[in-house]
Amino acid sequence: MMNAKELKKAIEDNVKVLYRKTIDEASKEQVFYALSYAIKDTIIDEWIATHKAYDAQDAKILYYLSMEFLIGRALGNNIINLGARKEVAQVLNELGFDLTDIEDQESDPALGNGGLGRLAACFLDSLATLNYPAYGCGIRYRYGMFKQKIENGYQKEVPDNWIKNGYPFEIKRSEYSYIVKFGGNVRVENVDGKEKFIQENYGSVRAIPYDMPVLGYENGMVNTLRIWDAEAITNFSLEQFDKGDYQKALEQENLAKTLVEVLYPNDNHYAGKELRLKQQYFFISASLQRALDKFKENHSDIHDLPKKVVFQLNDTHPTVAIPELMRLLLDEEGLSWDDAWKITTECMAYTNHTIMAEALEKWPIDLFKSLLPRVYQIVDEINRRFVEQIRARYPHNFAEKEKNMAILYNGQVRMAYMAIVAGFSVNGVARLHTEILEHQELKDFYEMMPEKFNNKTNGITQRRFLAHANPLLTDWITKKLGTDKFITDLPLLSGLKNYLDDENALNEFMDIKYQNKLRLVKYIKEHNGIEIDPDSIFDVQVKRLHEYKRQLLNILHVMYLYNKLKNDDNFDMYPRTFIFGAKAAAGYKRAKQTIKLINSIADVINNDKSINDKIKVVFIEDYKVSNAEIIFAAADVSEQISTASKEASGTGNMKFMLNGAPTIGTMDGANVEIVEEVGHENAFIFGLSSDEVIAYEKNHEYDPMVIFNSDSEIRTVLMQLVNGFYSPNNTEEFREIYDSLLKSNGHDRADTYFILKDFRSYAAAHEEVDRAYRDKKRWAKMALTQTANVGKFSSDRTIEEYVRDIWHLSKLRLDNAK
Ligand code: GLS
Known part of the structure; x- marks a missing residue:
């Protein structure tokens, strides 16, 4: 520096x-x-x-392949990591x-949807900080996640042209561009007694990489995030025009333009769009071609690839890397099937990030085949060989096992299954999630190949979510511990346990929380025009809007509290500000209705003077990495209330914990492990367990109507959805939400996510929060307990586990290391 x-x-x-x-x-x-x-x-x-140094030390390199890197702003983070x-x-x-x-x-580069993309960004930060050689490989979307505007309570999506004015940290690397081919047909030629597969009549684009630096923390290490842009192949149009194939030339122009135009704004949901498959193949083919060329610069025997290269598939989105690597090894390197397969299976590892059925990628075979004809032939052969293995292993129940495991089935390519069959490692992202994969969702695979399965509980980087997001707390901890080493060694925070009964320290800790609340108050005033009281409890749920995450449960509970304040003279509550932040996928109707509901309720409650400001409801517009940092630092209570079994891990839960906010939550995802670290008495746990949820889903014995009929307070809340209480101009505004809770339709059970079932225990947990907060000392101790026990949830720990069990990388030595 x-x-x-x-x-x-x-x-x-x-x-x-x-x-x-x-x-x-x-x-x-x-x-x-x-x-x-x-x-x-x-x-x-x-x-x-x-x-x-990569070259000089002939380092093994990780390629983290991901459709999403939700990196957030670079400037502040780079300055932090430069110390x-x-x-x-x-x-x-x-x-x-x-x-x-x-x-x-700085515009906030939003090249991701939510947790999955942000995890990739945290991993890059940890890899560089821990001196591991790695590339992030992804797509340079011209438009990342849309900007959210709230108009009249409704979400409106506005395009986010983040590179409009140029992005100072990227470097265009035209010298590493590659051609990627789509469509056409495959001709087989016999050359010297060997079959040669030639793709012809294809359309193609040029992939051009842009590199962004990824800095380690004060260690002189700078890794690379490489994101690919698409350009039309120059001169092509003219050439084609001469041949009279003008249409084709135009198509290619168009393909290059649309290919990287926009990130699909779906989290935990697969839309099945052809363009999405094109995006996947585009960045994968380019990344693999480059990785092989780089390897070949310093190595003569391609069989050594697994010693020097490992590819991690971030969910199924990059799974086409498997047949693409096979294609490069077979067709370009001239290897035999067995050699190519050995190399591929030793290089590829897969992370599963969800059990949500609607997120599982399955491509229609016809689509896949016409877009990627040669790659499809290879998938077909991978499948044929695997099905033979199934037949040999399960002669008696072959049909059932084939149905449960074949890659090609029922006219579809099942991407997750291909990743499991070809990958040498399959990991879930929290202990409970991995167990559910092993014993429910992927149990046939687990039975057949248990050695592949392992857990890697997610983590977050304290460089961004503490050092950058919360400088006051960072300085305070540094003073208390007499070192800032926790910035690269988070378990050192356990030293704060010495202060759990130190009244001065607790006061200082809560005073920092208060300062951070003032910062958020100011942000909300400036961006939402709402005044909130920093002395109220800041109760926060920020994450993507999804039914399984149950923002609806939260807001129904707010409606319930409001009714109590209005109708029950004996009821009192500590002033609470319920803060929401969430983007809904543009096409996700129910999620968008939920945003409107939250805003409608905010309108009524925030303007009702009779409740003496006991409740405020704030929906923060355009939740994103940059305002997330302000929000986490200011939160008193962390809402992690997904239907048990549905949230694979969650990572927001860890960011709240780091900043001293206790969790109100279900025993789901990484909440389970958070409770293990802080102790049950320092969390507010409620609701069905994942086993109970899974049992109800199987036995169909849950009927929300029973609750509706027997619990008058819940009934009143539900009736207010359809009697115009919150939507006087349109009593039907929230009819669909009401129906979803009480009526089954063709495919979904009534109250699919057990909101009414969990309501009473959620309300009880909230009463407990209220009681705990009134006791200032008890609360301060509980809050500090979160920060003091968060050590496990650093992405540094997660990365060391990936390295130890999956990637087997060595730390790079840097002469100029500080
Ligand atoms: C997700 C899960 O839903 C989260 O629980 C998880 O924390 C995250 C990172 O592993 O991955 N899967 C997904 O499709 N989007 C996510 O955020």
Whole structure:
């Protein structure tokens, strides 16, 4: 890192060169670019040195293949990882600017939907911090996740052109571009007694990589996130025009344009769009071609590939990597099937991120085959051989096993099954999730190949979600522990347990929470125009909007509390602000209705003076990584209330915990392990267990009507959905939500997600929160207990486990390491 004087000069020079201005004339946005380029300058030598060290040490490299990297803003994070936050802030001050203001100028690269994409970003941070050689490989979507506007209570999607003004941290690497082919047909030629497969009449695009630096924390390591853009192949149109194939040339232009245009905004849901499969093949083919070329630069025997390369498939989205690697090894490298298969299966590992049936990718065979004719032939052969194995192993119940496990079945390509068959490792993302995979969802595979299955409980990076998001707390912990080593060694936070009975320390801790609440109050005032009371309990549910995550349970409970305040003179509650933040997939109607419901309820309750501000409801517009950091730091209570068994892990739960917010939640995903760390007495647990949910799903014995008929308070809440109480202008506004809770339709049971079933125990858990919070000392201790026990949930721990059990990487040595 340059010193203060050099940095100041670099910023001033950049402002001059970029904008022909002196610093006193520059706008905040211009200073953002000037500072970012200065920071990039300080990174670049280490970036080059890191990659030289890869080569010099002949390092084994991880390729983390993912459709999503929800990286969030880079500037602030890079400054943190350079260990330069205070120095940079100081320099900017001297120039008349505030670092936070300048950071706010950066668009928030939202190349992901939610937890799955954010996990990939946390992993890259940990890999670099732990000195492991790795590339993230993904897509440079022109439009990432849409920006959310709330208009009249409804979500409106606005395109987010994050690279419109240029992104200072990326570098275009045209020299590493590759051609990717789609469609056409396969011709077989006999060359020297060997079959050669030639794809012809195809359409193609050029894949061009853009590299972004991924900095380790103060260790001189800079890895790369490589995201691919698509360009039409130049001169092609003219050539085709001469041949009279003008239509085809236009199609190719068009394909290049649309291919990387937009991220599909679905979380935990598969839409089955042809363009999505094209995106998948596009970035996979380019990434693999590059990985093989890089390997071949320093190695002569392709059979050694598994010693030097490992590919991690982030969910099933990149699974086409399996037949694509086979294709490259067979058709380009000329290997035999057996050799190619051995290499492929030793290089590929698969992470499953969900058991939600609607998220499982299954492509119609016809579509797959016409888009990827040669790749399909290979899938067909992989399947044929696997089905033979099934037949040999299960001669007596072959048909059933084939139905449960074949890759090609019923006219579909089942991507998850291909990943399991070809991968050497299959992991879930929290202990409970992995158990459900082994014993329910994937039990036939587990029985046949148990050695592949393993658990890797998710984690989060404390560099972003503590050091950057919560500087006050970071400084306080540093003082208390006498070291800031927890920034790379999170279990050190257990040292805070010494302060659990120290009243001064507890007061300081809660005062920091209060300061962070003031920061959020200001944000909400500026962005939502709502005043909230920092002395109220900030009860927060921020995550994607999904039925299984049960934002509906939360808001129904708010309706219930409001009724109590209005109707029951003996009822009292500690003032509470219920904060929501969530994007709904653009085509997910029920989720969008839920957003409208939350806003309608906020309208009524926030404007009812008679309840003395005991309840406020806030829906924060455009929940994203940058405001998430402010929200986590300010939360008192963390809502993690998915139907047990449905949330594979959750990672927001860990971010709240890190920042000292106890969980109200079900025994689902990583909540189970959080409770294990903090102790039952330091969490508010309610609801059905995953076993109970799974049993009800099998035996169909749950009938929400019984609850509706017997519980008048719940009944009143439900009736308010359809009597215009919250929607006076349209009593039918929430009819579908009402129906979904009480009536089954063609495919779904009534109350599919057990909201009414869990309602009473949820309400009881909330009463417990209310009681606990009134006792300030008890609450402070409970809050500090969260932070003190969060050590396990660092993504550093997760990455070390992947390295130990799956990737087998060695730490890179860097001469210039600090
Ligand atoms: C998800 C799961 O729903 C989350 O529970 C999990 O924490 C995350 C990362 O493993 O992956 N799967 C998914 O499709 N979206 C997710 O966020």
